[in-house]
Amino acid sequence: MVENVAQGQQVFTSNAFLVTGDRTVLVDAGSEFDAVAEVRERDAALDALVLTHxxxxHVGNAADLIDAFDVDVWGFDADHELVDHAVDDGRSVRLGDHSYEALHTPGHKDDHLCFYAADPGTLFAGDLVFANGSFGRTDLAEGDRDVLVESIESLRDTVSPDLAEMHTGHGPSVTGDPYSHIEAALRAAKF
Structure with a gap:
């Protein structure tokens, strides 16, 4: 099961997805809200924190989560002070009851990852793409529009057109034809 513990927060935060099952994981920590209380409210025993970037x-609440649940943090950049374990492109990562492939997708930020599981057809897209053809900013440090376009193309070529759900770093998750939202983001980013 996937639940956005940041939903309804009226602060500047990313989404933070609690994925429960064999390995209960929080995908992104969010910021400026009590993520520890939100996880505890769901009676979850957190096993790990996995970062899209x-x-x-996306990481503002990480220190509190680490302290409260004594969890390790997984992310692309092992040199980042919060990351305990590097997740390389193509590596399999267990989220809940399923194995997800880590996809290195820079362009918004150099350490950006998406996580994709063909079965059950779920994508954690971070800030690469969003609902309705939106895509991640490239005007921030490490942003690069051409690299972002390449990453979206790679994502489109990797995920199945039958993708069932896409959970993004901001805004709503997409359960109605999420593949078309990736295609729309690619068209918009190329424009």
């Missing part, structure tokens, strides 16, 4: 709105 290290912008402050």
């Amino acid at each position: 290290t912008h402050s709105d």
